[in-house]
Amino acid sequence: MPAADVVVVGAGLAGLTLAYHLCAPGASVPLSVVLVDAPPGPLRPPPRTWCFWEPPGGPYDTALAASWPRLRVRGADGTATVVRPAPHRYKMLRSDAFEELVERRLARAPALRRVRATVTAVRDAPDGGGEVLALDERGEPLVLRGRRVFDSRPPRRLPPARTTLLQHFMGWFVRTGRPVFDPATADLMDFRTPQPERGLSFGYVLPLSPYTALVEYTEFSRAALDTDGYLRALGHYTHDVLRLGEFRVTARERGVIPMTDGRFPRREGHSVFRIGTAGGATRPSTGYTFTAVQRQSRTVAARLRAGRDLRMPPPYGARPRAMDAVLLRALDSGRVDGAEFFARLFREVPGERLLRFLDGSTRLPEDLLIGLRTPVAPMLRTVAELPFRARRAPDPHEADPHRVDPPPPPTPPTGHEESTA
Structure with missing residues (x-):
């Protein structure tokens, strides 16, 4: 099988987004793209929700579940x-609506090929380019080759x-x-929780709507809760804080997002690249990922479609990463x-500027002004301390984004409603 121009491993947010931009119409010579998707089973991500901010008129606006002009903290x-x-x-964009929108473009891309397989390894090929080792749906070995390979699988550690x-x-x-x-x-952060x-x-x-909403309980901490812990927290928040009265749960979602100042390598070899969370696209201080994935994918696709050398852009600049490291350590x-x-930041910083700050796109003078709205003495102490702290592997019993113990409750099918106490 001849090598493709690009092999994309994984059809989650990062993989589908990159394929979407690589297959945009208008190229004089379309790139040949192979998109490798995991077969149904535990390797497939569950339905999930992404939230982000941008002006109206974005590329996914037709698929949005909702959007809000006001944020409350x-x-x-x-x-x-x-x-x-x-x-x-x-x-707010639901993954099923996003996938449907992307699939419409991919279905019209003549140079795209979909492969369903379980990937076992991604590496540089001995004769140049990259290769993906996998097992097809019958369990037979499969080798896919590309001039460049982009791996979006979550990091193992x-x-x-x-x-x-x-x-x-x-x-x-x-x-x-x-x-x-x-x-x-939208209530972005409500700190009336223990x-x-x-x-x-x-x-x-x-x-x-006035009758429906996604209500979540979120923590930033070293270890995830068990299912009973989340149920207690959500029960307290919905009944004692929000005072919703009688309500029904129509669907559930659950997740764990790493927040770390560790360095995620964007390159695994001469022709193998990491994208998505595995490539550092998750903002360490907030957990937001969607916008960085879009920004990185657009840049990569534009360079490849123009036949230019590929330089994997960092999802965030050095200054935002340094500020994130300080905040994580201070917390x-x-x-x-x-x-x-966070409540003080939203009280004292204009909303549009604060969102750009959270996205890592503010200028140095703006960052300094925002820094003055934080607890200066504790933050400066943390700045002085960080250079002397060693980087250590996280405790696998705490900071493990893949461990969910015990399993989360099942999500009822769309349209089925389930009572809650």
């Missing part, structure tokens, strides 16, 4: 700060780091018996109150 005492981050809107936390969460899509949600306002000794926790409410050490830290 509530302090631990219930004080609400509402920001209008115009021209941005906060957008997190890199050595000075600080490693997890952003872990469970969410319910709920339907209430009375109108309790404001469809124009706070862990180190790190932070918050509620997250994304209204879809993990307990030097700063995480709930007050």
